[in-house]
Structure formats: structure tokens, C-alpha cells
Amino acid sequence: MKKRIKTKIKTTATPYLFLFPCAALILVILIYPVLSGIINSFYNESLIRPVQPEFVGLDNYKSLLTDSMFLDALRRSVLWTLVILVFELFFGLLFAVLLNKDIYCKKLFRCLVLIPWIIPNAIAGIIWKWFLNESFGMMNYILKSIGIISHNLSWLSDEKLAAVSVVMVIIWKSIPFVAITLLAGIQAIPGDLYEAAKVDGARGSQCFRFVTIPMLKSIMLITSILTSIWNFNQLEIIQVVTKGGPGEATLSLPVYIYRLFMQTFQTSYASAAAVIMMLVLIVPCIVYVKKLLKE
Amino acid sequence: MKKRFVSMFLCAALSIGMFGAMSYEAKAEETVEIQFLHTAWVPAQLEILERAIADFEEKNPGIKIIETRSSWTDAPSQIMTSIVSGTAPDLIMCNTSMLAEYRGIGAIADLSTLVPEELINSFLPSAKAMITTEDGKIDGLPQEGCNWALFYRKDLFEEAGLDPNKPPKTYDEFLEYAKALTKDTDGDGVIDQYGYAWPVQAENASDYWVQFMQMCGADISTYDEGKWESRLSDETAIKGTQLMVDLVQTHKVTPDSVVDYDWEAVTNAFVSGEVAMMQNGAWVTGSVAEKGPDLDGKWGTAVMFDGPDNTVYRGYPNTFNILEASEHKEETWKFLDYFYNTPSDIEGLTIAGAFCNAAGGMLYSEDFIQYAKENYDEKLQPFLDEVDYCMIPPLDPSWQSLTSMYGNSTVQQMLMGSVSVDEGIHMLDEKLKEFHGE
Numbered sequence: 001m002k003k004r005i006k007t008k009i010k011t012t013a014t015p016y017l018f019l020f021p022c023a024a025l026i027l028v029i030l031i032y033p034v035l036s037g038i039i040n041s042f043y044n045e046s047l048i049r050p051v052q053p054e055f056v057g058l059d060n061y062k063s064l065l066t067d068s069m070f071l072d073a074l075r076r077s078v079l080w081t082l083v084i085l086v087f088e089l090f091f092g093l094l095f096a097v098l099l100n101k102d103i104y105c106k107k108l109f110r111c112l113v114l115i116p117w118i119i120p121n122a123i124a125g126i127i128w129k130w131f132l133n134e135s136f137g138m139m140n141y142i143l144k145s146i147g148i149i150s151h152n153l154s155w156l157s158d159e160k161l162a163a164v165s166v167v168m169v170i171i172w173k174s175i176p177f178v179a180i181t182l183l184a185g186i187q188a189i190p191g192d193l194y195e196a197a198k199v200d201g202a203r204g205s206q207c208f209r210f211v212t213i214p215m216l217k218s219i220m221l222i223t224s225i226l227t228s229i230w231n232f233n234q235l236e237i238i239q240v241v242t243k244g245g246p247g248e249a250t251l252s253l254p255v256y257i258y259r260l261f262m263q264t265f266q267t268s269y270a271s272a273a274a275v276i277m278m279l280v281l282i283v284p285c286i287v288y289v290k291k292l293l294k295e
Numbered sequence: 296m297k298k299r300f301v302s303m304f305l306c307a308a309l310s311i312g313m314f315g316a317m318s319y320e321a322k323a324e325e326t327v328e329i330q331f332l333h334t335a336w337v338p339a340q341l342e343i344l345e346r347a348i349a350d351f352e353e354k355n356p357g358i359k360i361i362e363t364r365s366s367w368t369d370a371p372s373q374i375m376t377s378i379v380s381g382t383a384p385d386l387i388m389c390n391t392s393m394l395a396e397y398r399g400i401g402a403i404a405d406l407s408t409l410v411p412e413e414l415i416n417s418f419l420p421s422a423k424a425m426i427t428t429e430d431g432k433i434d435g436l437p438q439e440g441c442n443w444a445l446f447y448r449k450d451l452f453e454e455a456g457l458d459p460n461k462p463p464k465t466y467d468e469f470l471e472y473a474k475a476l477t478k479d480t481d482g483d484g485v486i487d488q489y490g491y492a493w494p495v496q497a498e499n500a501s502d503y504w505v506q507f508m509q510m511c512g513a514d515i516s517t518y519d520e521g522k523w524e525s526r527l528s529d530e531t532a533i534k535g536t537q538l539m540v541d542l543v544q545t546h547k548v549t550p551d552s553v554v555d556y557d558w559e560a561v562t563n564a565f566v567s568g569e570v571a572m573m574q575n576g577a578w579v580t581g582s583v584a585e586k587g588p589d590l591d592g593k594w595g596t597a598v599m600f601d602g603p604d605n606t607v608y609r610g611y612p613n614t615f616n617i618l619e620a621s622e623h624k625e626e627t628w629k630f631l632d633y634f635y636n637t638p639s640d641i642e643g644l645t646i647a648g649a650f651c652n653a654a655g656g657m658l659y660s661e662d663f664i665q666y667a668k669e670n671y672d673e674k675l676q677p678f679l680d681e682v683d684y685c686m687i688p689p690l691d692p693s694w695q696s697l698t699s700m701y702g703n704s705t706v707q708q709m710l711m712g713s714v715s716v717d718e719g720i721h722m723l724d725e726k727l728k729e730f731h732g733e
Contacts, residue, residue: 245555265396
């Protein structure tokens with residue numbers, strides 16, 4: 001009897017023991033900083049002010065809600081995430097469908113499509129910064145060569161074009177992940193479904209609309225949620241390409257928080273902004289987790 | 296038997312470990328460890344620094360210098376967080392913004408009683424200004440730094456009918472030249488050569504804006520009775536900012552794309568002939584020569600033109616500072632004292648800095664200037680001519696926060712015309728007052 005209880009305890013405890021190091025690590029490097037950040041957001045700590053931080057309740061949050069720079073950055077980040085999502089899904093699906101076809105050098109193209117995703121964000125930013133340079137950039141050279149523009153465009157020094165440029169770079173960076181994930185989804189669709197649709201007289205486009213798209217819905221949702229979270233959090237590319245400028249044209253929420261925290265050392269105010277950012281991101285996270293649990 | 300052997304082995308290992316730890320502790324008690332965080336990265340400079348450390352350690356066996364290398368990008372937050380968390384190094388290298396911030400929170404040790412008068416007097420005025428606090432205390436020693444001057448294209452001057460040997464000296468002359476140099480060279484109706492540019496998106500972008508304001512006599516931020524006060528809404532500050540914005544918006548002698556120029560982009564524009572005059576640092580003389588070998592003899596440098604009300608040259612050294620939290624201030628000072636009194640190190644740094652190599656090194660001492668004047672070429676002469684009159688940016692502890700959070704972007708907006716000078720400068724004035732708690 002005693003032995004059986006001992007074995008039972010051992011069996012029950014073993015998995016937890018294995019999980020413990022990982023859980024402890026998550027607790028230390030993830031949960032603790034998040035909790036510490038949340039607590040800090042209720043104080044008025046600023047590293048360049050030599051006074052003891054005081055508890056200020058929701059003051060930082062109230063200030064943020066009237067801070068036009070913060071609100072603009074938040075609005076910009078949400079809008080960009082949605083725009084990027086639409087384009088990455090469109091192009092991602094297009095590439096996925098093309099790469100699923102029996103084209104020449106299919107494997108090579110599948111590898112090539114991954115390149116933007118493989119390149120580190122900072123390197124990609126530097127490449128695009130030069131590519132979009134008004135005077136020496138390849139972008140203007142190419143557009144002029146094919147007669148689309150007659151004079152160089154200020155891709156990074158015009159407020160509207162700079163925003164377009166940054167969004168374009170992030171879309172370019174996101175497409176490979178979407179394409180490869182959707183390609184995997186397409187390959188998992190049973191061939192019988194297409195055969196049945198063809199027997200029923202469906203044309204190619206109808207097969208795509210009534211078989212491929214519905215079958216990809218689930219994977220598309222998960223991909224959209226994941227890439228939206230990543231894109232909303234995008235810091236490196238913007239920091240390297242425009243540093244949030246010109247003016248505040250490309251100042252996204254992560255860049256705003258980075259400036260607050262790392263350059264002006266307003267740690268409590270930055271923590272409050274980060275908490276709001278976390279709350280915004282929690283919405284897609286809940287959808288994602290629900291979806292996973294459902295499956 | 297096996298079990299006993301294992302336990303005996305473990306006991307022995309533990310005992311050896313304990314004795315080892317004790318003897319290490321005893322040794323650590325004897326040796327003072329100085330944590331030195333620096334941002335030197337040029338191999339020749341590093342070599343000098345390391346040799347100096349090795350020599351010092353050999354002569355002072357009880358002191359060990361532990362180096363931590365960082366970069367100018369990472370060091371500010373790295374040091375600030377270490378100060379707050381109580382793990383600050385003993386000795387650091389600072390630039391102007393770091394110095395102002397750390398000084399503002401009382402993190403830098405007062406060295407007034409340690410630095411000899413003679414040594415202070417050997418430094419240039421801007422270096423003395425950097426190491427002297429608002430209360431007149433000495434809290435650091437200057438090390439290599441840089442200053443900025445005017446670069447101009449002699450060939451484009453000639454094409455525009457200007458004398459290539461007479462760069463502008465006054466602001467009116469400068470504006471006249473800049474207008475003459477701004478033109479549509481290929482006749483397609485679009486301006487493709489501009490008179491003047493500067494790095495608006497550089498790491499130290501606000502320094503250029505400060506210079507325009509100082510040219511009109513602005514104080515920017517003043518220290519009075521223990522408090523900093525914003526003077527950004529003064530007429531002089533507004534006038535200086537307007538002067539800068541007018542170059543893009545009214546006179547159109549500076550391209551709109553200047554808002555995207557860092558020091559390298561403006562250098563490229565200068566080399567390609569898109570910009571005929573630029574303000575840039577001494578190290579750029581090397582970059583121009585490297586990027587445009589065909590331009591040999593077609594470009595020159597000059598002392599910065601005078602402002603409408605003031606002559607303002609930009610230039611300042613970075614500094615060595617001992618932190619207040621250091622428990623080994625005396626030993627750390629001993630190292631600095633050794634370093635500054637070892638001619639081979641100072642001379643070594645002079646050579647390693649090579650005045651205008653990648654680091655743009657210039658030692659802010661009279662001896663160095665004398666040495667440099669005798670050993671360097673004509674392109675560097677204007678930089679040397681400026682050094683005695685260089686001004687430093689405001690050492691207001693909140694200035695860096697203002698510029699990195701709001702200043703740089705607002706300056707860009709004013710240059711693009713999306714925010715008026717009046718609106719922009721008043722907003723910045725309010726923000727600076729907020730930071731000060733005025």
C-alpha cells in the first residue's frame with residue numbers, strides 16, 4: 001500500500017519536476033519583469049530625477065490618454081498593423097498558391113521566398129534604408145528607368161512616403177512566413193475535395209474560392225494573429241530605417257516606448273505605455289488561445 | 296566500498312574547494328578591483344589604453360583594472376541602469392549628454408581636491424567648461440573629442456563664379472554663396488544642387504540646432520540658484536531656430552531631404568555634388584577623401600562662418616569620470632593620475648587618435664594642439680583654428696531627454712514646414728519646463 005502511494009506520488013510529481021526549471025525561468029525572465037513593470041507604472045519614477053519615486057495611482061495612465069504623441073503612435077501602430085495584415089495575406093496567399101503549382105525550379109523558389117524572413121531585422125532595415133535613399137537608392141533608379149517617375153522621390157524624408165516605406169518594408173519581411181505557412185496549409189488539403197468539386201463542374205477559380213479558402217480559414221486566422229502581434233511590436237526596422245521620423249511620421253508605439261524608456265529614462269511613464277500596449281495585444285492573444293483550445 | 300570511496304572523494308573535493316575559496320577571498324581582499332567601462336573602439340586607441348592599464352597594474356600590484364567595453368549607443372542606458380541598481384562601475388567615459396544626466400542625479404564624484412591646478416590649466420576652454428560643474432567643482436578629465444567646421448566644394452564655387460579660396464566668413468556672405476550655389480544643373484526644372492546641408496538625423500542632431508540658436512545669442516537653458524530654467528522661448532532662441540528653418544523653407548538653399556541626413560548621408564551628398572557646403576566633424580575629412588578620390592584638390596575646409604550675432608564653433612571633448620558610488624575613488628584617481636602623467640600614453644593617444652581618423656580623436660590640451668598644428672595637413676587647420684573658441688552644448692540634465700523625445704522630431708517638423716517655428720519652439724519650451732519641474 002505504502003509502496004503504491006509512493007509510486008503514485010512519484011508518477012504525479014515527476015512531470016512537474018521536469019517542468020520546474022522551465023517554469024522558474026519563465027517566472028524570472030518573463031512574469032517578474034511584467035509584474036514589476038505593471039507595479040512601476042503606478043509610480044512616478046524617472047531615472048534622471050534624483051527623488052524617491054512616489055505612488056501616483058493612475059496618473060500616468062491619465063496623462064497618456066491626453067498625450068497626443070502617445071495617442072498618435074497608438075493609432076499609427078493599429079492602422080499599420082491592419083494595413084500590413086491585408087497586404088501580407090494577399091501576397092502570402094498568392095505566393096503560396098504559385099509555389100504549390102508545378103513550376104520550374106519549385107524548390108529553389110521556395111527557398112528564395114524565405115530570404116526576407118531569414119535576414120535579421122536590423123540588416124533588412126539597413127538594406128532598405130540604402131535602397132530607398134533619395135539620391136543614390138535603387139528604388140528611384142528602377143522607377144526612373146522604367147519611366148514610372150521622372151524625378152527622385154523622397155522615400156524617407158517625406159512624411160507620407162516615409163510611412164508608406166516603413167509599412168512596405170514590414171510587409172516585405174512578413175510575406176515569407178505567411179506564404180510558407182499557407183503553403184503548408186494548402187498541401188494539407190485532401191486532393192479528394194478538389195476532385196469532387198471538379199466532378200460537380202467547378203472551375204479552377206471556384207475550386208480556389210469554395211475549397212482552398214474555406215480549408216485555409218483556420219490556419220489563416222492563426223497566421224494573422226501571430227503576424228499582427230509581431231508587426232505591432234516591430235521596433236528594429238523602424239528604428240533603423242527612419243528612427244520614427246521624419247518628424248513623427250513613423251513613430252509607432254514601440255518606438256515611442258523605446259524613446260521614453262531608453263533615451264529619456266522616464267521608466268514609470270514608459271511602463272504605463274507598455275502596459276496599455278500589452279492590453280491592446282492581449283485581445284488577439286485571447287482569440288489565438290481560444291482558437292488553439294478549440295482545436 | 297564504492298560508496299565510501301565516492302564520499303571520501305566528495306569530501307576531499309569540497310575541502311579543496313573551500314580552501315581555494317578562502318585563499319581567493321584573502322587575495323581579493325588584498326587586491327582592489329576597479330571597474331572601468333569605456334567606449335574606446337579604435338584598435339590603436341585600445342592598444343594604448345590596454346598598455347597603460349598593464350603598466351599601471353605592474354607598478355601598482357594591489358590594484359586591478361577590470362575593463363568593460365561598450366558603445367556610445369549602449370553606454371548611456373547601461374551606465375544609468377547600473378547606477379540605479381547599485382552596480383555602477385568606478386570609472387566611465389562620458390559624452391556631453393551622459394555627463395549632464397549623471398551630474399544631474401549626483402552620480403559623479405567631485406574631483407576638485409584631486410585634480411591639480413596645473414593640469415586644469417593645460418586644457419582648452421571648452422574642455423574646462425565640460426569638467427566644471429555649475430557650482431564650480433571639477434568632476435572629470437577631458438579625453439579625446441572632436442569639433443566641427445565648414446566643408447566646401449571648390450569646383451562648385453568656381454562654377455558658380457565664387458572665389459574658391461574665399462569661403463564665407465559672415466552669415467550674409469554664407470547666405471549669398473548658398474543661393475548662388477543652389478541651382479538646376481541639368482535644366483530639367485528641378486533643383487539638383489543645393490548650397491548647404493547638415494546632419495539633421497545624426498545622433499547629436501540637436502547640437503546643430505543649438506549652434507543656430509547660439510549664433511543668435513540664445514542661452515537655451517540657464518542654471519540659477521540650484522535650478523535649471525528653460526530659455527527656449529527667448530527671442531534669441533526663436534530667431535536662431537527661424538534662421539535654421541529659413542534655409543529650407545524660405546531661401547530653399549538646403550534640400551527638403553536634409554531631415555533624413557545623418558553625417559554619412561550628408562557626406563555622400565557633398566561628394567556627389569548634390570550639396571556644395573556642409574557642416575561636419577573633423578573625422579569627415581578622411582571620409583570625403585576616401586569616398587571621393589577624384590575630388591582631390593576640389594574641396595576644402597574652413598572655419599565655420601559667423602552667426603548674425605555671435606561667432607559659434609562647436610567642439611568638445613568626452614570625459615573620464617569617477618562615479619560617486621565608487622568605493623575605490625582614491626585608487627581610481629591614482630590610475631587617472633598615472634595615465635595623465637605618463638607622456639607615452641598621452642603622446643600615444645595623440646598618435647592613435649591620429650587627429651581625424653575614424654574616431655575623430657583630438658585631445659583637448661594645449662600640447663596636443665601645438666603638436667597637431669606642426670604635424671597635420673591644411674584641411675585640418677580650420678579645425679585647429681576653432682578649438683580655442685569652441686562652445687559646448689547645454690549641460691542641462693534634462694536637455695538630452697527633451698531632444699531625444701521631442702526636440703529632434705520637432706526640429707524635423709519645423710524644417711519640413713508641418714509645424715511653425717513659433718508653435719514648435721513653444722511646445723519644446725513647455726516640455727523642458729515640465730522636465731525641470733518649473
